[in-house]
Amino acid sequence: MSAPEKQATVGGPGRRDWSTWPRYEAAVLGFKEYWYPVAWSRKIGEKPVPVQVLGQKIMLKRDGGVVRALHDRCPHRGVPLSHKLSSQEFPGTWSCCYHGWTFDLETGVLVAAITDGPESPICGKVAVRTYPVREHIGLVWLWLGDGEPRPFEDDVPEELLDPAALVVGRITVRDGNWRFGAENGFDDGHAKWLHRNALWTKRVKMPVWSEMKVIRDGPWITRRKDKMHYQAEFPGLGSFPRKKWYKRREGNKTKVSLRLPGTLRVKYETWTHFEWWVPVTGEGHVYVQLATMNRGWWNNFRFWVYYRVWARWVFHGMFNDEDRLMVEVTDAPPERLYRPDVSLTEWRKLVEQEARYSPGEAGHD
Amino acid sequence: MSAPEKQATVGGPGRRDWSTWPRYEAAVLGFKEYWYPVAWSRKIGEKPVPVQVLGQKIMLKRDGGVVRALHDRCPHRGVPLSHKLSSQEFPGTWSCCYHGWTFDLETGVLVAAITDGPESPICGKVAVRTYPVREHIGLVWLWLGDGEPRPFEDDVPEELLDPAALVVGRITVRDGNWRFGAENGFDDGHAKWLHRNALWTKRVKMPVWSEMKVIRDGPWITRRKDKMHYQAEFPGLGSFPRKKWYKRREGNKTKVSLRLPGTLRVKYETWTHFEWWVPVTGEGHVYVQLATMNRGWWNNFRFWVYYRVWARWVFHGMFNDEDRLMVEVTDAPPERLYRPDVSLTEWRKLVEQEARYSPGEAGHD
């Protein structure tokens, strides 16, 4: 985040940093004490898959049908356990390729240091860290916290708790800090502007501006649209927008909500869209996009077809790619906020007050 | 700039830093209180062109025939104003692609925050910095200083003031700090050596060495050649150079001068060559090469042909590319200067004593 050498200062320079929200400012790598979706279940097989989440390198591997997550670094000499030369020599274990240290996949304990023989005194004295894993609705979820894992249901939106729900989506890695992703997702102002020519909303009459409040709704904060303005006269400039004949439907009936640790929900009439921005490093995140419906197999099937032939490309693809372009280049602070940014400041306040502390973290009570 | 771990020290180690010329040493990004040529006029149209000059990111755009220069960062959330998704919605303004903040192109003032409606209280309270721009002799000139712009004529060499002058040339981006470019341009020693086999001076008998003084000449310092030596006997080594039959013309009648902020002038009998090294970052610069003549349309036209078919490729191309190779790899200090480097030290003295201060800069009187 770079500061311009000199910024015109009509009305003051704006916000130079995020010290108003110190926990948020510090959370470059997110918050650890949450369950995060990190991969599609179907992508995790016997062959290890290295992932990086919240700055941690992790090896995912399925064993006996169960997905295991290990810190991806051999405690012996630091080689990645997911190295292509590593192997499984005994059931339920994984052997580092360099010297054959063999770890229990469930506990992480060193059960054999093969090249030191069966009596090796180091056995049972070393372990690689393992992480709690859940598989649910086709996704692998990880707990990376230092504390006890919270109940899974605390972090998974209720629409996604029923295993019978149809869940489709995309998981990609994107540039930009996770907070720019989350802020963009809930940002009231950009929706009307950045996406105004998007194919996804081609037929929808977008408001120029709206009156809006951010309200609390369980773990969520939600944007409540109070008044939409579809046409406006800007003094000295002119009218906006020009009328377009193909814009027929007025507004859309969506409800947009955000919660910790960085989960967006957009409720459509019959289905729901979700997003997660799971920090990878400070400069990138795993972008999880889901669409879900739970209205019986026939409706679900029809929605599945609709997703595959339309929404996947036009919404999760083209539409959210406009967001990607912005998240990549957002560079704040410094920043100068305006009225619609109450959606951002309410989110930051929520984080500041309610983000879970790790054991031992300063400020923990 | 790296120091060799150990340097043979016959006669001492040489100059370890530039602390003799502290302002010059500090001027990694050049001096701001000057007019700089930064682009060809014909390259700046309605579509924004992002440039980086003196470390600053700037968006150039023509509007109503006039070139405007804005700090290329939206004060709202830091997105580049030159982003390909940004647009012009109202005459004389430019709208950021993310949330539609709309800036007056001349003043930089926020005239509408469209997604906050016509009554948005932030209007008129924020501005993006704009920079004074001049178009002259086919070039766009920028004032990046913090102080009041100086008269344009103070910084433009007099040969270039007459709009009737024919001006041709090249603008490229080159590696290496701008000071290595400027020093190379005025450097007395290398001309005879580095370029000794250049096609541009194929027929010219180059001196092996010369006696020379650096004299003051208005804003310029000029190398006055006092005595040329075309052949020399080096004790214990032999004679240099071997005679070459095709070297016929003795010397060339050029006069080489340098001035702030880093402008080289080489006067040939009937035309003049100019160079600027405009800092981009500490490791690169915009290299502006001009050739100008002002002797009536017929002479100018003949020179234009000569430039297009010969001088552009052989002088501005091949010859100055030898300079580029050196500027890229020069690595000083440490350095060990020799007699011809009086051209360098006189330049550094000039900078030290006469470079304009920015308001508020330490040492300003």
Place this chain on the structure above:
Amino acid sequence: MSAPEKQATVGGPGRRDWSTWPRYEAAVLGFKEYWYPVAWSRKIGEKPVPVQVLGQKIMLKRDGGVVRALHDRCPHRGVPLSHKLSSQEFPGTWSCCYHGWTFDLETGVLVAAITDGPESPICGKVAVRTYPVREHIGLVWLWLGDGEPRPFEDDVPEELLDPAALVVGRITVRDGNWRFGAENGFDDGHAKWLHRNALWTKRVKMPVWSEMKVIRDGPWITRRKDKMHYQAEFPGLGSFPRKKWYKRREGNKTKVSLRLPGTLRVKYETWTHFEWWVPVTGEGHVYVQLATMNRGWWNNFRFWVYYRVWARWVFHGMFNDEDRLMVEVTDAPPERLYRPDVSLTEWRKLVEQEARYSPGEAGHD
């Protein structure tokens, strides 16, 4: 070297740094007071070859049949002396391409600053550092130390002293700090595991584990195999390895030794393999692999054929490429050592106690 955020701590966290061996820990760029092989003799001709060794940039060039080594940086303005535009103008000298400073190739002394004429007062007052060079058994050896060069024989293994020895091999540049290379070379544990499926040892029955001592042997430390275990039953896991019909020969009769400054010797029955890891930067090294025999021209010739058609590809290529993969990703400390790592700790102790000091180095007595 990165620390995992949290490491399971069954039995403690292991070694967090190398402060037990402070000289070793500090030796990121190796030890200077040694002769190092750096290039094949046949690759060094009249055209300068730039190399980087122990962090130093050096220009190698043959002149009058003798190889010269100069610090590859002109003391004038820092241009590399090995620049493609530099040239030889007088016998026994080398001229920098920028301003024609001309250095004696043997002493490094500036014998002419051509563009300052024959009387240039700087002549004889500046020198570029030169380095002692030896050519022996087809290799160029450099002394980069600050002290007096040691007798060449002190650093060259005795098997390589006889100029009649046949010496073949490969010189490549590899990633990873030189110490990871050296440790991998002498490492007892990995040989049995990492290479267990290598073509080079396809027919050899590898032990699962062995009892071993590291003994002193002149300048060398040597791994003495006391007892080999070819099969083992791991409690709760099973037997290792499965018998393979093509593994016939029991063990191999090699003797593995290591010495300063990082030289491996593997003695086979009739020939010997050597390795050097010559630091380039902290993250890379020149990897010198040699194979030598000295048993008369007929045996030597047969070995030469064997090397060209088999050992070069299967041993120096495929087998040692497995080592390369590990040296590239080793990341220690932190590390957690086990019994076979006595080979590593004995090496570190040797370095700690016997590595030569440079004049003026702290701790020098």
